[in-house]
Amino acid sequence: MRDTYILGISMNRFGKYPDSSMPELSYGPIWEAIRDSKIDPHDIDISFVGNAYGGLITGQESMRGQTILREAGIFMKPIINVENACASGSTAFYLAHQAVASGQAKLALAVGVEKLFCDNTGKSLQALSTSSDLEIEGKMGIVFAGIYAMRLRTHAAKYGITTEQMAMVAVKNHDHGALNQHAQHRKRFTMEEVLASRSIVDPITLLMTCPLGDGASACLIGDAESARQMGKRPVRISSTVLGSFGYSWHDSESVTTRVAKQAYHEAGIAPGDIQIAELHDAVAPIELFLYEELGLCEPGKSKDLIDNRDVWFDGRLPINTSGGLTAKGHPAGATGIAQLAEVVWQMRGEAGERQVHPYPDIGMAENGGGNVAGETAAVAMHVLIAE
Amino acid sequence: MRDTYILGISMNRFGKYPDSSMPELSYGPIWEAIRDSKIDPHDIDISFVGNAYGGLITGQESMRGQTILREAGIFMKPIINVENACASGSTAFYLAHQAVASGQAKLALAVGVEKLFCDNTGKSLQALSTSSDLEIEGKMGIVFAGIYAMRLRTHAAKYGITTEQMAMVAVKNHDHGALNQHAQHRKRFTMEEVLASRSIVDPITLLMTCPLGDGASACLIGDAESARQMGKRPVRISSTVLGSFGYSWHDSESVTTRVAKQAYHEAGIAPGDIQIAELHDAVAPIELFLYEELGLCEPGKSKDLIDNRDVWFDGRLPINTSGGLTAKGHPAGATGIAQLAEVVWQMRGEAGERQVHPYPDIGMAENGGGNVAGETAAVAMHVLIAE
Numbered sequence: 001m002r003d004t005y006i007l008g009i010s011m012n013r014f015g016k017y018p019d020s021s022m023p024e025l026s027y028g029p030i031w032e033a034i035r036d037s038k039i040d041p042h043d044i045d046i047s048f049v050g051n052a053y054g055g056l057i058t059g060q061e062s063m064r065g066q067t068i069l070r071e072a073g074i075f076m077k078p079i080i081n082v083e084n085a086c087a088s089g090s091t092a093f094y095l096a097h098q099a100v101a102s103g104q105a106k107l108a109l110a111v112g113v114e115k116l117f118c119d120n121t122g123k124s125l126q127a128l129s130t131s132s133d134l135e136i137e138g139k140m141g142i143v144f145a146g147i148y149a150m151r152l153r154t155h156a157a158k159y160g161i162t163t164e165q166m167a168m169v170a171v172k173n174h175d176h177g178a179l180n181q182h183a184q185h186r187k188r189f190t191m192e193e194v195l196a197s198r199s200i201v202d203p204i205t206l207l208m209t210c211p212l213g214d215g216a217s218a219c220l221i222g223d224a225e226s227a228r229q230m231g232k233r234p235v236r237i238s239s240t241v242l243g244s245f246g247y248s249w250h251d252s253e254s255v256t257t258r259v260a261k262q263a264y265h266e267a268g269i270a271p272g273d274i275q276i277a278e279l280h281d282a283v284a285p286i287e288l289f290l291y292e293e294l295g296l297c298e299p300g301k302s303k304d305l306i307d308n309r310d311v312w313f314d315g316r317l318p319i320n321t322s323g324g325l326t327a328k329g330h331p332a333g334a335t336g337i338a339q340l341a342e343v344v345w346q347m348r349g350e351a352g353e354r355q356v357h358p359y360p361d362i363g364m365a366e367n368g369g370g371n372v373a374g375e376t377a378a379v380a381m382h383v384l385i386a387e
Numbered sequence: 388m389r390d391t392y393i394l395g396i397s398m399n400r401f402g403k404y405p406d407s408s409m410p411e412l413s414y415g416p417i418w419e420a421i422r423d424s425k426i427d428p429h430d431i432d433i434s435f436v437g438n439a440y441g442g443l444i445t446g447q448e449s450m451r452g453q454t455i456l457r458e459a460g461i462f463m464k465p466i467i468n469v470e471n472a473c474a475s476g477s478t479a480f481y482l483a484h485q486a487v488a489s490g491q492a493k494l495a496l497a498v499g500v501e502k503l504f505c506d507n508t509g510k511s512l513q514a515l516s517t518s519s520d521l522e523i524e525g526k527m528g529i530v531f532a533g534i535y536a537m538r539l540r541t542h543a544a545k546y547g548i549t550t551e552q553m554a555m556v557a558v559k560n561h562d563h564g565a566l567n568q569h570a571q572h573r574k575r576f577t578m579e580e581v582l583a584s585r586s587i588v589d590p591i592t593l594l595m596t597c598p599l600g601d602g603a604s605a606c607l608i609g610d611a612e613s614a615r616q617m618g619k620r621p622v623r624i625s626s627t628v629l630g631s632f633g634y635s636w637h638d639s640e641s642v643t644t645r646v647a648k649q650a651y652h653e654a655g656i657a658p659g660d661i662q663i664a665e666l667h668d669a670v671a672p673i674e675l676f677l678y679e680e681l682g683l684c685e686p687g688k689s690k691d692l693i694d695n696r697d698v699w700f701d702g703r704l705p706i707n708t709s710g711g712l713t714a715k716g717h718p719a720g721a722t723g724i725a726q727l728a729e730v731v732w733q734m735r736g737e738a739g740e741r742q743v744h745p746y747p748d749i750g751m752a753e754n755g756g757g758n759v760a761g762e763t764a765a766v767a768m769h770v771l772i773a774e
Binding site: 104 | 410447450457465466520634645756
């Protein structure tokens with residue numbers, strides 16, 4: 001397998017676009033990624049389009065990528081539609097990387113897109129519920145906020161994490177989001193405001209959760225030769241790993257930990273080498289779990305990273321400088337590639353007011369999707385190294 | 388890229404299974420493919436699940452493959468959900484082949500499944516209509532039978548093809564289906580019966596069209612070492628190519644011809660080397676087009692293949708010995724892998740009453756999906772060589 005590089009990457013500002021279809025949402029990011037990379041779009045050998053809920057919300061099922069790429073003017077070459085719940089974009093990225101790494105393609109395009117706002121919020125929520133097994137978890141009435149709340153309460157009791165510490169994760173991510181012109185929410189909140197906002201499931205409040213949103217993202221992946229020609233700092237895909245749920249026993253590793261260990265191993269790095277990360281904070285305090293599961297701190301020590309402000313954009317280990325899902329928004333299929341866009345922009349010094357200094361050289365993104373058999377249905381982790 | 392082999396392949400009998408969910412439909416074929424291959428299922432490195440319409444018909448969107456493989460007991464490793472309309476199964480197969488060919492995986496599983504029967508035929512037909520761009524072709528009211536009818540009438544006028552010759556393709560495929568225990572329809576019809584059946588769109592009659600159906604198929608792909616261990620005749624995947632629509636001009640090559648030329652080239656064969664083929668006869672007479680587009684005969688000469696009975700299972704170039712989509716049925720996502728099952732069974736001498744003699748060494752399958760911009764949205768072609 002040969003080295004692969006991110007040539008161009010882009011996203012639109014996540015938000016509410018009632019008048020835009022999925023092809024319309026995707027058009028801008030696709031062409032910005034193409035312009036960013038300085039490639040000729042006729043040279044794209046294969047395209048992967050990640051989307052989770054479009055069939056249920058827009059009615060367009062079965063070949064959504066073709067309708068999207070038709071409008072972007074990309075055709076004749078293979079187009080593959082992929083789904084993996086909230087990790088659909090990462091799955092498109094994973095396959096695009098594999099296509100270039102294997103030598104099958106010189107240039108591969110990954111697109112992530114989601115349209116969650118429609119004329120009926122119930123329909124949107126129903127679509128989101130398909131990220132669990134409807135015949136099992138669905139019939140049990142288990143919803144994501146409930147799963148997160150149970151995990152948080154157990155973890156908090158075990159390690160003495162306070163609700164104030166949980167709220168501070170949301171404060172941090174809204175602080176970052178306020179600096180990001182691509183973020184859906186660009187407003188700062190105090191810890192008191194986060195805690196006083198409407199309770200969703202104790203201890204999760206409204207300002208700790210990600211909003212419903214529409215959005216798209218796109219990434220062009222190429223080989224070392226293409227990376228040399230693009231004229232920006234080359235960002236190499238050091239490893240990209242995808243894993244699934246695994247019928248865990250009480251003390252066995254989570255799928256996230258399994259996938260992370262493999263990603264660090266394949267990249268030849270240790271968790272301590274990570275200089276920047278985008279994590280899947282579908283509710284903000286879940287970040288605390290992820291610090292531990294990803295080996296960014298010892299078990300039970302995640303609260304210290306928040307207390308010491310290590311994970312702010314000007315801290316020792318900046319996490320979710322984009323605002324994360326909490327503030328940047330979470331149009332499911334678009335999220336995985338949007339996370340990578342933030343890491344690449346930080347590495348290239350293109351992150352504006354929230355720019356990390358010095359520019360990070362080693363970064364990662366973790367993106368989870370769905371719930372089945374008591375675990376995350378699909379987890380993707382990507383390690384990027386800037387040269 | 389290294390050589391890849393089909394180790395195990397299976398399908399259930401296509402038909403109407405009102406009491407079976409997609410996981411239940413898939414369970415049998417997955418485990419038959421595993422047993423056929425003599426592999427340990429824990430060694431499967433990656434799985435690709437192709438399905439086109441399940442989100443709209445069953446409500447389970449976004450991570451269908453995880454719900455299917457959960458019930459089959461396959462987890463922890465990457466699971467990727469793919470769609471490409473009626474070529475979804477072929478797309479899963481294409482990616483599974485790439486995963487093994489690139490060395491990324493030693494063993495890859497491809498599953499195709501579809502549940503088209505539900506409590507409301509209108510809902511099924513609505514789901515099928517998502518294989519065109521709903522914003523463009525959909526609003527124009529163009530349906531597949533209409534597109535096929537227009538193409539057939541133009542072609543028939545140009546080359547003097549009679550409706551009797553068109554009907555004979557259906558007669559052939561029903562003849563073959565009657566010999567196939569996996570076929571949804573197992574009844575022979577005379578040319579007169581085909582022509583006298585209800586008109587769908589002139590010149591297409593009911594007995595020339597494929598039925599609505601439920602079904603599943605599965606295939607395990609491995610390397611040469613795994614192929615040596617399985618104890619059956621090794622069938623190598625000589626080439627597998629996927630292509631998309633291309634805004635054709637009047638006299639330019641169709642996407643099918645483009646994809647076929649590339650597949651022959653990569654396999655190092657000429658169309659005349661093909662000894663058996665499964666073609667995407669969504670309506671039976673479309674086979675005549677395909678003979679020409681795939682280079683199996685000269686333009687305008689397809690009717691001779693029917694008149695001379697070359698394409699019957701005991702003829703010179705057996706086509707759709709399974710009964711094709713017309714008789715075997717067409718549960719969209721399951722079709723691509725089911726076509727390959729027939730070719731493999733023929734190569735291994737496992738095709739029972741419809742067995743071709745001598746066992747074919749070089750075969751192919753062509754699988755089309757969807758319609759966009761006046762062309763097929765996704766076309767897959769696979770060349771298999773038995774060793």
